[in-house]
Amino acid sequence: MAFHPYLFLSGTCRQAFTRYQEIFGGELVLLPMSDMPSEDPMPAEHADLVMHAALSFEGHLLMGSDDPTGDGGPMRGVAVNCTVPDVPEAIRVFQALADGGEVTMPMAETFWSPMFGMCTDRFGTAWMVNVETPAGS
DSSP states (O other): OOOEEEESSSSOOHHHHHHHHHHOOOOEEEGGGSSSTTSSSOOOGGGSSEEEEEETTEEEEEEEEETTTOOOOOOSSEEEEESSSSSHHHHHHHHHTTTSEEEEEEOOOOOSSEEEEEETTTTEEEEEEEEEEOOOO
């Protein structure tokens, strides 16, 4: 069994997933609404919105799309957890995600992780960044 986050964004999916690819690397596939079959036409003003985005990297998958019916506000009640192998990588990822967004818990050592922090990125996605706990800890 696997769980994969699927983010619904309000008109910023292309920008968000391009940014996530800059941060995490990997292969990005963006399917615009204009590629929908003609029997399911999308209003012209939605043609440049993203019907489906998939970012695959290191055996992981982050997906999303634009929600043309969305309210444009931030996502609530969920955060994407990102676990990285070491403190320098955690700091790099956290700073990149927080750039233009809001830090809700600065990076710091915790009882469960050598480094942990929380932020909401400029696209409204909440993130938790953890460092893997060394084996035997």
